[in-house]
Amino acid sequence: MISVGGLAPPGWVMTVSGAVPASAIGPTLMHEHLLCDITLPEMRGVPHRPVTLETHFAALYRPEQHPGNHVLDDPALAARELAPFRAAGGTHVVELTIDGIAPDPQGLRRIAEASGVGVIAGCGTYITPYLNAETLALDEDALAARIEAAVTTGIAGTDVRAGIIGEIGCSWPLHPFERRALVAAARVAARTGLALTVHPGRDEAALREIVDIATGEGLAPDRLVLGHIDRTLFSLDAMIRIAALGAVLEFDFFGIETTRYWIASVDLPNDGARLRYVRGLIDAGFGGRLLISQDICTKARLAAFGGHGYAHMLANVVPMMQARGFTDGEIATLLVETPRRLLARAA
Ligand SMILES: [Zn+2]
Incomplete structure (x- = not known):
């Protein structure tokens, strides 16, 4: 049996600074990065190119071809970037930088202390091209043990505990390693009462397979978050x-x-189109099974480099929702109640 000694009490949330009651969770972004390196493996080692006024749009439009753009490595800058989010009423950010994309749990704790924004860290492994041979050789039990350690004692030998599992990297078709990682993650999530969040392969069948695998390990489907729907499904049906x-x-x-x-030749929706999908899903009865976030992982999207920053959701998207007739209750469900339900450890 897994030791649950280091977990938050049931109904509490584990942040990088310690456990807090679920009632502390206000408007929360459930999928972000504050410190990460998601440089494409084939671009590693290429000299960085600064993001300037002249290069800003190029870095937004072709982020992967702008070396250094996918590197966020400055805790002081991250804390400054969170200030407008906090000023707009945000309380927490879920930071999903996991093995393969340069997690820095101690850095997250410094950011939380400096910014006053609570940070919930993820744990686990990203998609296989980002992982080293040692990690790729791990079996299910070893992967589960690493996740268990991250949520009960601390991530990668630190005393900073993860409060959610993921984003677990999955491709389509699912790589054998990614299947082991997902099985391990779902198993620990089911045993510990933590939520699982997944970076899925880009196919409807990939999402079905992820749900099957996770529930097959005993995880309740409403504890499973399928991320990046924006680039995975392209119709309300x-x-x-x-x-x-x-x-x-x-x-x-x-x-x-x-x-x-x-990363692929698909048409991304814009914020207006995203909100039409969200509206359609709420009207279909799924309002309590939806999350909205920004997945910032490039300099070009930070305010310091001319981007929209972490406050965009509260400063710009919420007013757009209000103008489109979303009720206060619907908005609170998306940004507060569902994050609170998922981050609070299930008994
Ligand atoms: Zn992400």
């Missing part, structure tokens, strides 16, 4: 089909207003 499986659908590219997706 498909979204309703997946939502009907009981998992939480997360639109986490808010603020990305460009069509081009940096």
Whole structure:
């Protein structure tokens, strides 16, 4: 049996600074990065190119071709970037930088202390191209043990505990390592009462497979978040089909207003189109199974480099929702109640 000694009490949330009651959770972004390096493996080692006024749009439009853009490595800058989010009423950010994309749990704790914004850290492994041979050789039990350690004692030998599992990297078709990682993550989530959040492969069948694997390990589907719906499903009908499986659908590219997706030839929706999907899913009865976030992982999207910053959701998207007739209750469900339900440890 797993030791649960280091977990938050049931109904409490584990932040990088310690456990807090779920009632402390206010408006929360459930899928962000504050410190990370998501540079494409083939671009590692290429000299960095600064993001300037002249290069800002290029860095937004082709982020992967702008070396250094995918590197966030300054805790003081991250704390400053969170100030407008806090001023707009935000209380917490879920930081999903996991193995393969340069997690820095101690840095997250410094950011939380400096900014006054609570940070909940994720744990686990990203998609296989980002992982080293040692990690790729791990079996299910070893992967589960690493996740268990991250949530009970601390991430990677630190005393900073993870409060959510993921974003677990999955491709389509699912790589054998990614299947082991997902099985391990779901197993620990089911045993510990933590939520699981997944970076899915880009296919409706990939989402179905992830739900099958996670629930097969005993995880309740409403403890499973399927991220990046924005670049995975392209019709309301498909979204309703997946939502009907009981998992939480997360639109986490808010603020990305460009069509081009940096990793595949799909058309991204803009914020208005995202809100039409969210409206449609609420009207179909799935309002309690939805999350909205920004997945910031590039300099170009930070305010210091001319981007929209972490406050975009509260400063710009919420007013757009209000103007479109979303009720205060619907908005609170998306930004407060569902994050609170997922982050609070289930008994
Ligand atoms: Zn992410």
